[in-house]
Amino acid sequence: MSEIKNQEFKNSMVEIFINFLSFLLLGIIATAVGILYFQVVNKYFPDILSGTYKNYQFSSFNSSAIHYSIASLIIGFPIYIWALWFWFVSFANSPKKEESRLSKWITYIVLLIAGGTIIGDLITVLYNFLQGEFGARFLLKAVTILVIAVLVFVFYFLERKKIQYKKEVFSVFFWVLMALSLAIIILAIVFGFIVGGTPFETRVKKFDLERVNNLQALSSCVSAFSFDNERLPANVEEMKNNTRYNYCASQISDPETKKDYEYKVISKNEFELCADFNLSALEDFQDIGYYGSFTKHGQGRSCEKQNVTFGKPLPPEKAIPVPAR
Numbered sequence: 001m002s003e004i005k006n007q008e009f010k011n012s013m014v015e016i017f018i019n020f021l022s023f024l025l026l027g028i029i030a031t032a033v034g035i036l037y038f039q040v041v042n043k044y045f046p047d048i049l050s051g052t053y054k055n056y057q058f059s060s061f062n063s064s065a066i067h068y069s070i071a072s073l074i075i076g077f078p079i080y081i082w083a084l085w086f087w088f089v090s091f092a093n094s095p096k097k098e099e100s101r102l103s104k105w106i107t108y109i110v111l112l113i114a115g116g117t118i119i120g121d122l123i124t125v126l127y128n129f130l131q132g133e134f135g136a137r138f139l140l141k142a143v144t145i146l147v148i149a150v151l152v153f154v155f156y157f158l159e160r161k162k163i164q165y166k167k168e169v170f171s172v173f174f175w176v177l178m179a180l181s182l183a184i185i186i187l188a189i190v191f192g193f194i195v196g197g198t199p200f201e202t203r204v205k206k207f208d209l210e211r212v213n214n215l216q217a218l219s220s221c222v223s224a225f226s227f228d229n230e231r232l233p234a235n236v237e238e239m240k241n242n243t244r245y246n247y248c249a250s251q252i253s254d255p256e257t258k259k260d261y262e263y264k265v266i267s268k269n270e271f272e273l274c275a276d277f278n279l280s281a282l283e284d285f286q287d288i289g290y291y292g293s294f295t296k297h298g299q300g301r302s303c304e305k306q307n308v309t310f311g312k313p314l315p316p317e318k319a320i321p322v323p324a325r
Helices: 002-044 053-093 102-132 135-161 173-198 199-229 236-242 246-251
Strands: 264-267 270-277 302-306
Touching: 002 053, 002 102, 002 135, 002 173, 053 135, 053 173, 053 199, 102 135, 135 173, 199 236, 199 246, 199 270, 199 302, 236 246
Parallel strands: none
Antiparallel strands: 264 270, 270 302
16 A cells, blocks of 8 residues: 555655746746747837847847747757646546645646736836836737736636546537647747848858958957057958057958958058858848948958058158059
């Protein structure tokens, strides 16, 4: 008898573990879905007051959040469905089985959070409407939160009736909820790839972003060299061979082609840097103007002129002749 009781205890511990795992996955899935839909809204319904939050930033920082959310859904949702199936089957096979008190408390906490989110979301929508702040951007985000919270609340409300109170709940309700959730998640993943880009597109954008970072760093190196030496470097090799500026060597070459960036002296205190970009970033800044050096570039060869400041007035004998036009 004791061995049977120990075996039952082990099985109940496994069920508790699976149940806790499902709650953890629920949080990951709900967060990932919210992030994906919020980023879609940010992309297609931009806020004028946050104009610097544009596509170029979107493609670098927020694409990471998008792709992480996609990965979380692709991995997490099937495991969550399996954990729920395991939970329901364990009670279907043993109708008199009682769940642990801890599982009950956590389930009711989830219900409390979901119910509070629904009420809070509705209050926020009504408040913003009364305040005259009722735009498509806000409405879509509010609807996203509301849908997620309602699905969670309805599912676990029915789950309590079936598992805890042993009431008859038609399986079709759970299947409908699962189908709705699956449709929402698939749509979120599709939107995520549209907005965040495919793996190939993301890699191409990362090369362009690395070029921008390199050119900005290289520009700073040229400025530092000019300030210290009271003249522009004749070429990038001069900085590379100088021990004081050899840290700039890692920014001299294109990360994809491995060719050196084009550096040209325009005048005694002006130089030009050029690089070949995979994609254009001009449209990303059409509403906010200039954001930073080299960030606003076209597709293909793009150049930008920079001015330097010398530590002392430039002596005539150190001036570099301006190349003939």
